[in-house]
Amino acid sequence: xxxxTKKKYCYFKENGITFVDYKDVKLLRRFVTDQGKIIxxxxxxxxxxxxxxxxxxIKQSRNIALxxxxxxxxxx
Amino acid sequence: MRYxxxxxxxxxxxxxxxxxxxxxxxGNEVSKFKVSIxxxxxxxxxxxAYPIKNxxxxxxxxxxxxxxxxxxxxEFERSLILNKSVIRHQLVRLDEEPAKVENIEPIIDNAxxxxxxxxxxxxxxxxxxxxxxxxxxxxEKAEIVEKAEKIEEVEKEEDTIETEKVDDSDVKESxxxxxxxxxxxxxxx
Numbered sequence: 001x002x003x004x005t006k007k008k009y010c011y012f013k014e015n016g017i018t019f020v021d022y023k024d025v026k027l028l029r030r031f032v033t034d035q036g037k038i039i040x041x042x043x044x045x046x047x048x049x050x051x052x053x054x055x056x057x058i059k060q061s062r063n064i065a066l067x068x069x070x071x072x073x074x075x076x
Numbered sequence: 077m078r079y080x081x082x083x084x085x086x087x088x089x090x091x092x093x094x095x096x097x098x099x100x101x102x103g104n105e106v107s108k109f110k111v112s113i114x115x116x117x118x119x120x121x122x123x124x125a126y127p128i129k130n131x132x133x134x135x136x137x138x139x140x141x142x143x144x145x146x147x148x149x150x151e152f153e154r155s156l157i158l159n160k161s162v163i164r165h166q167l168v169r170l171d172e173e174p175a176k177v178e179n180i181e182p183i184i185d186n187a188x189x190x191x192x193x194x195x196x197x198x199x200x201x202x203x204x205x206x207x208x209x210x211x212x213x214x215x216e217k218a219e220i221v222e223k224a225e226k227i228e229e230v231e232k233e234e235d236t237i238e239t240e241k242v243d244d245s246d247v248k249e250s251x252x253x254x255x256x257x258x259x260x261x262x263x264x265x
Contacts, residue, residue: 019171063166
């Protein structure tokens with residue numbers, strides 16, 4: 001049995017994104033679990049610089065109700 | 077010169093005339109403070125990620141402006157809080173000058189609506205879809221494992237070949253050296 005680890009890469013570097021916009025919900029949803037939690041950097045593999053921006057953008061879009069704080073116990 | 081962006085949510089139950097009135101009102105409020113407005117667009121009615129003041133939906137409006145001063149922001153935000161038809165607002169400072177958008181962007185709204193519909197469909201046929209997905213995953217995993225094993229074997233073979241080559245070359249080198257040495261000895265004689 002062999003374990004092959006998939007190589008992680010920074011999504012933003014690959015796609016040439018230098019600024020994360022809090023209004024771009026489609027992008028931000030990639031970095032959030034089904035519950036609405038922010039996925040850690042060690043899992044997504046994004047660079048430290050972009051992850052800081054990403055976290056800020058997610059929190060801003062939560063404030064303005066574009067993204068959920070949590071999906072638990074919310075009626076659809 | 078600093079650039080700011082204000083995204084605010086207006087009560088969705090208001091009529092279009094009333095919403096336009098609010099847009100004008102807030103536009104006038106900002107322009108009191110020697111501010112140049114870049115964009116002031118209506119996004120339209122959107123479903124909120126969580127209810128705010130018992131509202132499930134909200135009308136989003138985006139305002140982008142630039143100004144030399146920044147003392148007035150506290151006062152301006154206070155006026156937004158006091159405005160009863162504005163449910164929630166967020167003021168953000170931008171690093172770069174925003175591009176002018178003249179047309180309203182219905183794409184964002186449609187995308188959100190589509191997403192909602194998709195999720196609904198998925199929940200209806202979730203069992204079938206999940207089963208299929210699991211089967212596919214299992215098959216894919218098996219394939220990946222097989223591939224990995226094959227690759228390893230190939231790599232091992234390559235390694236052995238390389239080592240053999242290295243050995244050969246070593247032997248050849250040593251032979252050459254010996255020959256040279258012998259040649260030198262003969263010359264000396």
